[in-house]
Amino acid sequence: MVATSPAPSLPGEAPDQAAIRLQLRSWPEVEAYLQGCKGVIVPLGSTEQHGPTGAIGTDALTAEAVALEVGRRTGVLVTPTQAFGMAEHHLGFAGTISLQPATLMAVLHDVVLSLARHGFERIFVINGHGGNIATSRAAFAQAYGTAASRGLANAGALRCRLANWFTASPVSSLARELYGNREGHHATPSEIALTLALEPSLQAKQRPLPEAAPAGPIHGPEDFRRRHPDGRMGSDPFLASAEHGQQFLELAATALAEDLASFLAEPDAS
Numbered sequence: 001m002v003a004t005s006p007a008p009s010l011p012g013e014a015p016d017q018a019a020i021r022l023q024l025r026s027w028p029e030v031e032a033y034l035q036g037c038k039g040v041i042v043p044l045g046s047t048e049q050h051g052p053t054g055a056i057g058t059d060a061l062t063a064e065a066v067a068l069e070v071g072r073r074t075g076v077l078v079t080p081t082q083a084f085g086m087a088e089h090h091l092g093f094a095g096t097i098s099l100q101p102a103t104l105m106a107v108l109h110d111v112v113l114s115l116a117r118h119g120f121e122r123i124f125v126i127n128g129h130g131g132n133i134a135t136s137r138a139a140f141a142q143a144y145g146t147a148a149s150r151g152l153a154n155a156g157a158l159r160c161r162l163a164n165w166f167t168a169s170p171v172s173s174l175a176r177e178l179y180g181n182r183e184g185h186h187a188t189p190s191e192i193a194l195t196l197a198l199e200p201s202l203q204a205k206q207r208p209l210p211e212a213a214p215a216g217p218i219h220g221p222e223d224f225r226r227r228h229p230d231g232r233m234g235s236d237p238f239l240a241s242a243e244h245g246q247q248f249l250e251l252a253a254t255a256l257a258e259d260l261a262s263f264l265a266e267p268d269a270s
Helices: 027-034 058-074 101-118 130-149 169-183 189-198 200-205 221-227 242-265
Strands: 039-044 122-127 159-164
Touching (some): 039 242, 101 130, 159 242, 169 189, 169 242, 189 200, 189 242
16 A cells, blocks of 8 residues: 655645645655655646637646645645647647647656656646547556566556546536536636636636537547637637636545545555
Protein backbone atom coordinates (compact mmCIF):
# COMPACT_ATOMS: atom_id res chain seq x y z
CA MET A 1 0.00 0.00 0.00
CA VAL A 2 1.23 3.52 -0.83
CA ALA A 3 1.70 5.81 2.17
CA THR A 4 -0.80 8.67 2.11
CA SER A 5 0.44 11.16 4.69
CA PRO A 6 -0.12 14.79 3.70
CA ALA A 7 2.71 16.77 2.18
CA PRO A 8 4.79 18.26 5.02
CA SER A 9 4.54 22.04 5.44
CA LEU A 10 7.44 24.32 6.18
CA PRO A 11 7.57 25.95 9.63
CA GLY A 12 4.97 28.69 9.79
CA GLU A 13 3.65 27.83 6.32
CA ALA A 14 -0.09 28.12 5.73
CA PRO A 15 -1.81 25.02 4.29
CA ASP A 16 -2.59 26.70 0.96
CA GLN A 17 -1.93 25.90 -2.68
CA ALA A 18 1.67 27.11 -2.47
CA ALA A 19 2.44 24.25 -0.08
CA ILE A 20 1.57 21.61 -2.67
CA ARG A 21 3.14 23.12 -5.80
CA LEU A 22 6.14 21.00 -6.77
CA GLN A 23 7.84 23.97 -8.42
CA LEU A 24 7.83 25.87 -5.13
CA ARG A 25 9.53 23.05 -3.21
CA SER A 26 13.24 22.32 -2.89
CA TRP A 27 14.63 18.88 -3.64
CA PRO A 28 15.21 18.03 0.06
CA GLU A 29 11.57 18.88 0.73
CA VAL A 30 10.47 16.53 -2.04
CA GLU A 31 12.65 13.78 -0.60
CA ALA A 32 11.04 14.35 2.80
CA TYR A 33 7.57 14.29 1.22
CA LEU A 34 8.30 10.91 -0.37
CA GLN A 35 8.89 9.42 3.07
CA GLY A 36 5.17 9.84 3.76
CA CYS A 37 3.46 9.89 0.37
CA LYS A 38 4.27 8.35 -3.01
CA GLY A 39 1.50 10.15 -4.88
CA VAL A 40 1.70 13.13 -7.22
CA ILE A 41 -0.82 15.03 -9.34
CA VAL A 42 0.00 16.02 -12.93
CA PRO A 43 -2.38 18.59 -14.52
CA LEU A 44 -2.74 18.01 -18.27
CA GLY A 45 -4.49 20.43 -20.60
CA SER A 46 -4.36 21.82 -24.11
CA THR A 47 -3.85 25.14 -25.86
CA GLU A 48 -6.58 25.27 -28.47
CA GLN A 49 -9.51 27.26 -29.77
CA HIS A 50 -12.72 27.20 -27.75
CA GLY A 51 -15.10 28.90 -30.11
CA PRO A 52 -15.31 32.63 -30.81
CA THR A 53 -15.71 33.59 -27.14
CA GLY A 54 -13.78 30.97 -25.16
CA ALA A 55 -10.19 31.30 -23.97
CA ILE A 56 -7.58 29.34 -25.92
CA GLY A 57 -6.09 28.19 -22.62
CA THR A 58 -9.39 26.79 -21.29
CA ASP A 59 -8.29 23.16 -20.97
CA ALA A 60 -5.02 23.99 -19.22
CA LEU A 61 -6.60 26.61 -16.94
CA THR A 62 -9.34 24.25 -15.79
CA ALA A 63 -7.09 21.21 -15.32
CA GLU A 64 -4.67 23.26 -13.25
CA ALA A 65 -7.40 24.78 -11.08
CA VAL A 66 -8.96 21.41 -10.31
CA ALA A 67 -5.56 19.83 -9.68
CA LEU A 68 -4.50 22.55 -7.25
CA GLU A 69 -7.76 22.31 -5.34
CA VAL A 70 -7.45 18.52 -5.14
CA GLY A 71 -3.86 18.95 -3.96
CA ARG A 72 -4.88 21.53 -1.37
CA ARG A 73 -7.52 19.17 0.03
CA THR A 74 -5.35 16.06 0.07
CA GLY A 75 -1.84 17.40 0.64
CA VAL A 76 -0.59 15.64 -2.50
CA LEU A 77 2.04 17.48 -4.52
CA VAL A 78 1.03 19.00 -7.88
CA THR A 79 3.50 19.30 -10.76
CA PRO A 80 3.56 22.21 -13.21
CA THR A 81 0.77 21.97 -15.79
CA GLN A 82 1.46 20.36 -19.15
CA ALA A 83 -0.38 23.04 -21.17
CA PHE A 84 0.14 21.59 -24.67
CA GLY A 85 -1.93 18.57 -25.65
CA MET A 86 -3.08 16.64 -28.71
CA ALA A 87 -5.20 19.23 -30.56
CA GLU A 88 -4.38 18.51 -34.20
CA HIS A 89 -8.02 18.84 -35.28
CA HIS A 90 -8.14 22.42 -33.95
CA LEU A 91 -5.17 23.68 -35.97
CA GLY A 92 -7.52 25.34 -38.46
CA PHE A 93 -8.08 28.07 -35.84
CA ALA A 94 -5.55 30.75 -34.95
CA GLY A 95 -3.76 30.37 -31.63
CA THR A 96 -4.01 26.60 -31.32
CA ILE A 97 -0.72 24.91 -30.42
CA SER A 98 -0.77 21.14 -30.74
CA LEU A 99 1.51 18.22 -30.01
CA GLN A 100 1.22 15.26 -32.34
CA PRO A 101 0.05 12.10 -30.56
CA ALA A 102 3.55 10.60 -30.65
CA THR A 103 5.03 13.77 -29.17
CA LEU A 104 2.53 13.94 -26.32
CA MET A 105 3.03 10.24 -25.68
CA ALA A 106 6.80 10.80 -25.41
CA VAL A 107 6.34 13.77 -23.08
CA LEU A 108 4.02 11.92 -20.71
CA HIS A 109 6.18 8.80 -20.83
CA ASP A 110 9.22 10.84 -19.78
CA VAL A 111 7.30 12.70 -17.06
CA VAL A 112 6.13 9.41 -15.55
CA LEU A 113 9.61 7.86 -15.72
CA SER A 114 11.21 10.93 -14.14
CA LEU A 115 8.77 10.86 -11.25
CA ALA A 116 9.07 7.10 -10.82
CA ARG A 117 12.86 7.31 -10.66
CA HIS A 118 12.56 9.52 -7.57
CA GLY A 119 10.18 7.13 -5.85
CA PHE A 120 6.73 8.33 -6.86
CA GLU A 121 4.45 5.34 -7.41
CA ARG A 122 0.98 6.81 -7.96
CA ILE A 123 0.81 9.27 -10.87
CA PHE A 124 -2.62 10.93 -10.93
CA VAL A 125 -3.13 12.88 -14.15
CA ILE A 126 -5.97 15.41 -14.00
CA ASN A 127 -6.94 16.04 -17.60
CA GLY A 128 -8.91 18.88 -19.16
CA HIS A 129 -9.01 17.81 -22.82
CA GLY A 130 -10.75 14.84 -24.44
CA GLY A 131 -8.16 14.67 -27.21
CA ASN A 132 -5.51 13.66 -24.67
CA ILE A 133 -7.27 10.54 -23.41
CA ALA A 134 -6.13 7.83 -25.84
CA THR A 135 -2.56 9.13 -26.01
CA SER A 136 -2.26 9.37 -22.22
CA ARG A 137 -3.30 5.77 -21.75
CA ALA A 138 -0.82 4.64 -24.38
CA ALA A 139 1.92 6.63 -22.64
CA PHE A 140 1.13 4.95 -19.33
CA ALA A 141 1.36 1.49 -20.90
CA GLN A 142 4.72 2.33 -22.45
CA ALA A 143 6.02 3.79 -19.20
CA TYR A 144 5.25 0.60 -17.28
CA GLY A 145 7.30 -1.40 -19.76
CA THR A 146 10.18 1.06 -19.69
CA ALA A 147 10.25 1.17 -15.89
CA ALA A 148 10.54 -2.61 -15.81
CA SER A 149 13.17 -2.78 -18.56
CA ARG A 150 15.30 -0.16 -16.80
CA GLY A 151 15.10 -2.13 -13.59
CA LEU A 152 13.54 0.64 -11.49
CA ALA A 153 13.15 -0.66 -7.96
CA ASN A 154 9.51 0.48 -7.81
CA ALA A 155 8.52 -0.66 -11.32
CA GLY A 156 6.08 -3.23 -9.96
CA ALA A 157 4.38 -0.65 -7.75
CA LEU A 158 4.10 2.07 -10.40
CA ARG A 159 0.52 3.01 -11.27
CA CYS A 160 -0.89 5.83 -13.42
CA ARG A 161 -4.49 7.00 -13.50
CA LEU A 162 -6.19 9.45 -15.86
CA ALA A 163 -8.92 11.54 -14.23
CA ASN A 164 -10.93 13.73 -16.61
CA TRP A 165 -12.50 16.44 -14.45
CA PHE A 166 -15.21 17.16 -17.03
CA THR A 167 -16.53 13.58 -17.03
CA ALA A 168 -16.76 13.22 -13.24
CA SER A 169 -20.30 12.06 -12.54
CA PRO A 170 -21.38 15.07 -10.42
CA VAL A 171 -19.96 17.47 -13.02
CA SER A 172 -21.78 15.77 -15.89
CA SER A 173 -25.01 15.70 -13.90
CA LEU A 174 -24.89 19.42 -13.14
CA ALA A 175 -24.04 20.24 -16.77
CA ARG A 176 -27.11 18.30 -17.94
CA GLU A 177 -29.25 20.02 -15.33
CA LEU A 178 -28.07 23.52 -16.22
CA TYR A 179 -27.64 23.27 -19.99
CA GLY A 180 -29.36 20.14 -21.31
CA ASN A 181 -28.27 19.31 -24.85
CA ARG A 182 -26.79 22.80 -25.25
CA GLU A 183 -23.79 21.60 -23.28
CA GLY A 184 -22.54 20.20 -26.58
CA HIS A 185 -19.12 18.59 -27.05
CA HIS A 186 -16.58 21.40 -27.41
CA ALA A 187 -16.40 24.95 -26.04
CA THR A 188 -19.02 23.72 -23.59
CA PRO A 189 -20.71 26.08 -21.14
CA SER A 190 -19.45 23.96 -18.22
CA GLU A 191 -15.77 24.44 -19.08
CA ILE A 192 -16.31 28.07 -20.05
CA ALA A 193 -18.09 28.62 -16.72
CA LEU A 194 -15.05 27.37 -14.83
CA THR A 195 -12.77 29.76 -16.72
CA LEU A 196 -15.12 32.65 -15.87
CA ALA A 197 -14.77 31.77 -12.19
CA LEU A 198 -10.98 31.61 -12.52
CA GLU A 199 -10.44 34.73 -14.64
CA PRO A 200 -13.13 37.44 -14.39
CA SER A 201 -11.74 39.34 -17.40
CA LEU A 202 -13.07 36.56 -19.64
CA GLN A 203 -16.62 37.68 -18.90
CA ALA A 204 -16.10 40.52 -21.38
CA LYS A 205 -15.86 37.98 -24.22
CA GLN A 206 -19.27 36.47 -23.51
CA ARG A 207 -22.01 37.23 -26.04
CA PRO A 208 -24.98 35.44 -27.62
CA LEU A 209 -24.00 33.22 -30.52
CA PRO A 210 -25.93 31.61 -33.37
CA GLU A 211 -26.84 27.93 -33.22
CA ALA A 212 -23.68 25.84 -33.23
CA ALA A 213 -23.02 23.09 -35.74
CA PRO A 214 -23.79 19.68 -34.23
CA ALA A 215 -21.08 17.22 -33.24
CA GLY A 216 -19.86 14.93 -35.97
CA PRO A 217 -16.86 12.95 -37.19
CA ILE A 218 -13.46 14.63 -37.21
CA HIS A 219 -11.01 13.96 -40.04
CA GLY A 220 -8.42 16.71 -39.58
CA PRO A 221 -8.17 20.47 -39.10
CA GLU A 222 -9.54 21.52 -42.49
CA ASP A 223 -12.50 19.16 -42.20
CA PHE A 224 -13.17 20.33 -38.63
CA ARG A 225 -13.14 24.00 -39.69
CA ARG A 226 -15.53 23.21 -42.55
CA ARG A 227 -17.99 21.32 -40.34
CA HIS A 228 -17.66 23.65 -37.33
CA PRO A 229 -16.88 27.08 -38.78
CA ASP A 230 -16.81 28.94 -35.45
CA GLY A 231 -15.11 26.11 -33.53
CA ARG A 232 -18.02 24.99 -31.38
CA MET A 233 -19.62 21.54 -31.43
CA GLY A 234 -23.28 21.85 -30.46
CA SER A 235 -22.55 24.08 -27.47
CA ASP A 236 -23.92 27.38 -26.17
CA PRO A 237 -21.20 28.94 -23.99
CA PHE A 238 -23.31 32.06 -23.43
CA LEU A 239 -25.23 30.00 -20.84
CA ALA A 240 -22.12 29.88 -18.66
CA SER A 241 -21.62 31.97 -15.54
CA ALA A 242 -18.89 32.36 -12.94
CA GLU A 243 -21.34 31.12 -10.30
CA HIS A 244 -21.78 27.90 -12.28
CA GLY A 245 -18.01 27.66 -12.55
CA GLN A 246 -17.58 27.72 -8.79
CA GLN A 247 -20.05 24.86 -8.53
CA PHE A 248 -18.19 22.84 -11.16
CA LEU A 249 -14.87 23.41 -9.38
CA GLU A 250 -16.31 22.25 -6.07
CA LEU A 251 -17.90 19.15 -7.58
CA ALA A 252 -14.85 18.21 -9.64
CA ALA A 253 -12.43 18.69 -6.76
CA THR A 254 -14.59 16.68 -4.37
CA ALA A 255 -15.02 13.78 -6.80
CA LEU A 256 -11.37 13.66 -7.85
CA ALA A 257 -10.07 14.01 -4.29
CA GLU A 258 -12.08 10.90 -3.41
CA ASP A 259 -10.78 9.11 -6.50
CA LEU A 260 -7.21 10.07 -5.59
CA ALA A 261 -7.62 8.81 -2.03
CA SER A 262 -8.79 5.40 -3.27
CA PHE A 263 -5.97 5.34 -5.83
CA LEU A 264 -3.35 6.00 -3.17
CA ALA A 265 -4.81 3.28 -0.98
CA GLU A 266 -4.71 0.58 -3.66
CA PRO A 267 -2.19 -2.16 -2.88
CA ASP A 268 0.49 -2.86 -5.46
CA ALA A 269 1.26 -6.27 -6.87
CA SER A 270 4.07 -6.99 -4.41
